[in-house]
Amino acid sequence: MLVVNILLILFFVPCFLFLVRFILYRTALILVLRKWVNWVDDRIHVHQYLKVAELSENGQNNEFYRRVFLYINSLPSIEDSNFTNLFSGKKSTDIILSLDDNQVIQDEFLGARVDWVNKVERFDHGGVCNRSFLLRIKKKDKRRTLRPYLQHIHTVSDDIEQRRSELKLFINNGPPENPLNRRWRSVPFTHHSTLDTIAMDADLKNKVKSDLENFIKSQNYYHKMGRAWKRNYLLYGPSGTGKSSFIGAMANFLNYDVYDIDLSRVSDDSDLKLLLLQTSSRSLIVIEDLDRLIDEKLTTTTLSGLLNFMDGIVNSCCGDEKIMVFTMNSKEQIDPAMLRPGRIDVHIHFPFCDFNSFKYLANNYLGVKEHKLFPQVEEIFHSGATMSPAAIGELMIVNRSSPSRALKSVITALQSNGTEGKIGGKGKRLSDSASSPLRLEPPPHAVETGGTNWKDSVPGAKEVRKLYGLLRLKSCKSPSSFDHDPGMIER
Ligand SMILES: Nc1ncnc2c1ncn2[C@@H]1O[C@H](COP(=O)(O)OP(=O)(O)OP(=O)(O)O)[C@@H](O)[C@H]1O
Ligand SMILES: [Mg+2]
Secondary structure: OHHHHHHHHHHHHHHHHHHHHHHHHHHOHHHHHHHHHHHHHHHOOOEEEEEEEOEOOOOOEOHHHHHHHHHHHHOHHHHHOOOEEEEEOOOOOOEEEEEOOOOEEEEEEOOEEEEEEEEEEEOOOOOEEEEEEEEEEEHHHHHHHHHHHHHHHHHHHHHHHHHOOOEEEEEEOOOOOOOOOOOEEEEEEOOOOOOOOOOOOHHHHHHHHHHHHHHHOOHHHHHHOOOOOEEEEEEEOOOOOOHHHHHHHHHHHHOOEEEEOOHHHOOOHHHHHHHHHOOOOOEEEEEOOHHHHHHOOOOOOOHHHHHHHHHOOOHHHOOOOEEEEEEEOOOOOOOHHHHOOOOOOEEEEOOOOOHHHHHHHHHHHHOOOOOOOHHHHHHHHHOOOOOOHHHHHHHHHHOOOOHHHHHHHHHHHHHHHOOOOOOOOOOOOOOOOOOOOOOOOOOHHHHHOOOOOHHHHOOOHHHHHHHHHHHOOOOOOOOOEEEEOOHHHHO
16 A cells, blocks of 8 residues: 555656646746745845946946947847847848846846846936946855956957947937937948949059058057057048948948948037047948038038047047048048048048949949950040949949940940049049059058157158059059058158
């Protein structure tokens, strides 16, 4: 009898336990139980709170907030949060989870449980006032785990940042009612331009590539020199020659977010400063059509406000690794102070199409490397006719099903419309670099090997010109020119 009883107990006890477990999991009672356990646990421990605010008291971006944001949204426990936002990712099948306002998420590190609250305080009229993450940690765990935990957040967010395929495009809001409001709205950055899709002289493209690569490796150098780790590019040339596309290509190449500053929505110099303070590192800060904005007085920012912005005085205090890009159609009317070395480090000219860039476009748009109509196109280009890459690209896209038709339409357009966008009559390009020699500053690595003194490490202008003479490009032959400002080497 005893044996039978034992056998029954051995059978029923596991069955009962299995049933309880089944019911707990099927009915979410397990979550309720866990909540109670946590509640009791919370009552018997003293906690400490650490706040990671998005903006500092003077409205400056807090880099650590961004790291915590990336970290928290990557935690598997985000799925257990009561309220999570779902967004579509870059690919249509990607779904991104993001913790909703004032929701709590739990994390475990070295056996210690911590809570994060995504705190959002709003103004009465609904505008976002204050965002922060609140970390709650038991006092008994703090000494042992806090430092390594924060380090862990740094490492994980770095890793996410490097793997991140999703870039963001930030657009500035109008002047805020409260200076502590966030000034930027972001949308996914989906520009598909790459350096490979831009028709540009191959040498020039390689020089830009290595300039950008040198820049991202030069943190120590810039800091040793006491300079903000930033580089300013000027892209100039007629409309439709690829300046905006090139910005997209730079962002994709560097994996940087883009902050597109609409100067007409900047109320004054201090507003511009505030905007900059709220940009994060590893970003491209872009002001497009600067010549037009200045010419037509579409900005209330003063020249000195813009110059300070370009100098990076403001940037040096809010994280760095920033590239500023300015575009304009022509730099002729621009105050030379704005273009001086240090303010603009790299000048790149974007001229109209020549035969080489035409061939590049034909290959990209039509998949045609050679064609019997090419000699005719070449002859037309040599006779001085030209068009913008945008116009040629359009004709190719429209006729992409028949390369011959596409090329014929380009020929017709070149013959009838070859002077499109030019100034000063047939064959003359909107280019000021055709007549002026290109002068280059030494690339960053050449400077880096020098001593701590910038001037000591920079060879004389003559030597540099000799050194880089071979790299000079006549803008009438090349689609773009890489034109570092001379002042940089002559100082
Ligand atoms: N050099 C180029 N290589 C490849 N595509 C180009 C090039 N230039 C222009 N395009 C194509 O033409 C279109 C317009 O180019 P984009 O907007 O970059 O010109 P832009 O120089 O910025 O003109 P704008 O001065 O009017 O702003 C884009 O779709 C781009 O793909
Ligand atoms: Mg543009």
